[in-house]
Amino acid sequence: MSYFTEASSVETVNGRMGADTDPRLKQVMSSLVQHLHAFIKDVGLTQEEWEYGIGFLTRTGQMCSGERQEFILLSDTLGVSMLVDAINNRRPAGATENTVFGPFHVDDAPIRAMGDNISLDGKGESCLFEGRVLDLDGKPIAGATVDVWSDNADGFYDVQQPGIQPKWNNRGRFITGADGTYAFRGIKPVSYPIPDDGPVGQMLGHLGRHPYRPAHMHYLVTAPGYQKLVTHTFVGGDTYLTSDAVFGVKNTLVAPFDRVEGGQTLWHSPFDFTLVPL
Ligand code: BEZ
Ligand code: FE
16 A cells, blocks of 8 residues: 555556456556556646646537537547547458448438439439448348448538438438349538537647548448448548548548549449458
């Protein structure tokens, strides 16, 4: 037993844990205390900085509601979400990579017929998205659910603009048949800022960072017997590909968006998804 000193801070705090503490909780909390104290010692945190930090976290919590999760935005913009995602989704070569889920998915989007148009507001440049859901041997997966969502041409998801955009605008679920193919029409997505009217937006401003995400289409691909795939395809050439506010871009997820001459559909974006068995 020792009193708290600067030198013994980690051992003193961690030494208070009860003998019956859950082993995993003990591991996680001991490491957290160790790294947190090391950080405070490393920067020599001042009292004013500590107060600012408490105020920042308080404002972050106060910004949270049923519709807004400022703590997840903080995690996203500090690269924490993508790091947790990477550690928990290590996949074999050839499998489609995961990326951040984001706050704008809505459960139980309408199940649509293959080829249907998910863009209900008539805005934006029409794009045909199509490809196959495959296993690691390249065989088609039947009965896979391809759940898709994107922003509209103004850079907002339908849930950000209730009463302005039609419900379920730019969303839908498509179920693959025997050949594993999916196809739907939507719009070529546009880049947009993550919600930046709260403390996280202020933090980005102080750090000289912009809040933009490069244009992307979200996918949640599930099939019985396979790992869930949470991913996006990104529009190649987007200005923000190398400075995504939430670090979600991966090389393998940059998809072709080919211009189509003639006809009503202006763009074609082919992309196959490869799932890993459970
Ligand atoms: C998104 O892509 O929808 C998103 C991801 C992380 C934070 C905000 C938005
Ligand atoms: Fe998004």
